[in-house]
Amino acid sequence: MMGTVAVNGEVCRLEDLRLQDFLQSFFFGAGFFETLLVEEGAPMFLERHLARLRESLGAHAGCVHAPPPEVLTPEAVREALRRCLEADASLGPRFTGVAKLVAGDGRLLLSFRSLPPRPPEEGVALQAVEERCYRRGDPTLNHKSVSYLRQYAHLGRGTVFVNEAGELCEVPNGNLFFLVGDSVVTPPLEAPCLPGIIRSVLLVEGRLAGRPIVERPVRREQVGDVRGCVLTNSVSLALAVPRLLGRELPESHALAGHARAVVRESARRNGD
Structure with a gap:
């Protein structure tokens, strides 16, 4: 993490933050976060990130103390971001990197x-399964809580989370899209x-590589029918998964390339 931060829009140094100002988040995981790609000083899909953040805060209003509404607007966050970049020469107005909102x-x-x-040329292989900690319908996993140990413990291990019904759910750092038959399934x-966020962009677009995108379960035993797989998140946008649970997926790279193009075109068209 870099040294300049902002708290409710006020620029300060990381070392000046006080633990007592973040006690619920630190001790109980009572908070939520968003990770955004920033390119040339512009945050990508900021409105979507803030909408998701506000939804999580609203769903947990009884246990998470939300920030004032005025600091959760796109205008306020853009202004705070601009001031941080201008205040820190190591960042600069044309900073390209990652911003995090907590x-x-x-x-x-x-x-x-x-x-x-950068990921290796061959993409990201997903060869491990964790099937002990995801349960179908668990609402806590629909929110990006700072209580993140479950996912953090598996980062970089090529893990796919599977629920008790044997359905593939997600990976620690993103969503999954599978090329199955004539559809792209998530x-x-x-x-x-x-x-x-990237999942939602692709679902709104509705098609990928000329095929409809649909939401439906994908069971572990159906991996044999998968010809391509893409991992999506807000920093990498879309990564090819050329190997999934012991299977080679020859169409993953082309599918990931199409996904990145669709996402960037959506951002351009909508001013994101």
Whole structure:
């Protein structure tokens, strides 16, 4: 994490933050976060991220102390971001990297970090399964809580989370799209999985590589019918999954390329 941050729009240094200002978030995980791609100083899909953040805060109004509404507007976040970039020469107005919003304890914390290392040319292989901690219909997994140990423990391990019914749900850092038959299939929110921002963009577009995008369960034993797979998240946008649970998927790279093009075109068209 880089040294300049903003709290409720006020620019400060990371080392000046006080633990007592974030006690509920720190001790109880009572908060939510959003991770955004920033390109040349412009946050991508900011309105969608804030809408999801406000929805999570509203769904947990009795246990999470939300920031003031005025700091949760796109205009306020853009202004805070601009001021942070101008205040820190290591960032600068044309910063390209990752911004993170954390909401809880009545505060909105904005911080920054560098882009992750580029994924290898062959994409991201998903070869492991975790089937002990996801249960169909679990509503907590539809929100990006700062209580993130379940996902964090599996980052970088090529893990797919599977529910008790043997249905593929998501990966620690993103949603999944599978090329099956003549459709591109993504698990429903009830699987459960996070309502990812890139997931929502693709669902609104409705088609990928000329095929309809549909929400329906994909069971583990159906992996043999999958010809391509894409991992989506707000930083990498879309990554090819050329190997899924022991199977080679020859169409993943082309599918991921189509997905990135669709997402970027949506952002351009909608001013995101």
